[in-house]
Amino acid sequence: MIYLKSIVAGLVAVFSVAVLLFVGIVSYLLVLASKEQGAGGIGWDPVSLVRPGPMQIVMAVFVAGFLWEFRRASR
DSSP: OHHHHHHHHHHHHHHHHHHHHHHHHHHHHHHHHHHSTTSOOOOOOGGGGGSHHHHHHHHHHHHHHHHHHHHHHHO
């Protein structure tokens, strides 16, 4: 049961960070777009999300959430 709760905590951490990151990026792009009047569009590459760098960050967040809950539940 400890492992299941720890896995769920890790997944919750990943989704929480993903939502916060998404809101932050959208807010930043909206502010940036309002400053750049008539200069064209602001683009980004969604394929860049599956490169090794972001996946390592996702794994690090999952491991941090997993270990946090595992330590708490083990006591």
